[in-house]
Amino acid sequence: MAEDAETPIRAGWAAQNPLLTEYYDTEWGMPVFDDDGVFERLSLEVFQSGLSWLTILRRRDAFRLAFAGFSIERVARFGEAEVERLLHDEGIIRNRRKIVATVANAQAARRLRDGGGGLAALVWSFRPERSPAPANDAEVPATSDESRALAQELKRRGFAFVGPTTVFALMTAIGVVDTHVVTSHRRGCSGLWTRDGARTAAALPFADAEPG
Template sequence: MGLNTKNRCEWCGTNPLYVEYHDNEWGVPLHDDRGLFELLTLEGAQAGLSWLTILRKREHYRNAFHGFDPQKIAGYSENDVQLLLGDSGIVRNRRKIESTVGNARCVLAIQEEFGSFDAFLWSYVHHQPVQNAWRSLTELPARTALSDTISKDLKKRGFNFVGSTICYAFMQAVGMVNDHVVTCFRHEQVKKIARPGD
């Protein structure tokens, strides 16, 4: 089927990279610690930029940041930060790079306390995705009371670049909420993925 033969959430447009992300990843429940850390990092890196810009840099990010292995990133030195600041394949913002290193250390602390980053994050939705039924993109919130709570809790634990809007975008990306509009072909597909036993 071609790009134009399916109803999609309008935000993904027609760029093949964006469409691929929308069709295969966005909103699918994710339970891998590295994957969760990756998307939290990328959502933070996106602040002030377009998500398409970040998607285009994603593979390079994975190479530059050791596949988003929190253990390795937590050990980065100032020299490593300097090298990353010279890397045109990522967003060269010192605060964002340093926050990735600091956030990796926070992930390790959470893994120590809760067993996994996954268990910690998904506890906020009782380990079940929130199934929304938006009819239009204009209905989608930029933040919610729950994203406010997650943001506040992450900040208390030392995370940076985890404002409520970033946290809600992260929740959408990793499937903690199903925010595909009801007319999108992925809405029901993602809903079925989220059901236990399916």
């Protein structure tokens, strides 16, 4: 019984495979503040749409190789030749719409950077005043008011394949919100949220901007 009491509490999906468990315990919900890092996570969420996250994790190294380490500057220069190359890359998900969307998103992210902002700053500007505090998996939301607003803003800026669910998944993955259940050993792992969903005093590396 003592051993059971010490077993870490995780989201149900994190117990389905050792790769998912490692991702949950070391990466999911940890802050990502650099533009290329946010672009990578957004791109992986785009490819995950309609598929399992395990499918994406198993191909992550291949995705990084195929998409030039998810360098915004490099992917933004991809043309039809690169798209055709990716369509023949068996290591990734060969979906033309998602590949084209990823290139378009790199170009949109580059425009943001050229305009004096950046993808990371834009995404983090939609951090809510409070984070969800789910007691169990059933209480974890799939979208939020902020994800719907951010999805709309990203589309306005030229991003593609960025619906509210995909955007909320991104926000949870990089710590913009904390959707670990409140009893999880990873609750509050970002240092940005308390167990009950309030903001901590930790500062972001860029000034909080008004959404949009």
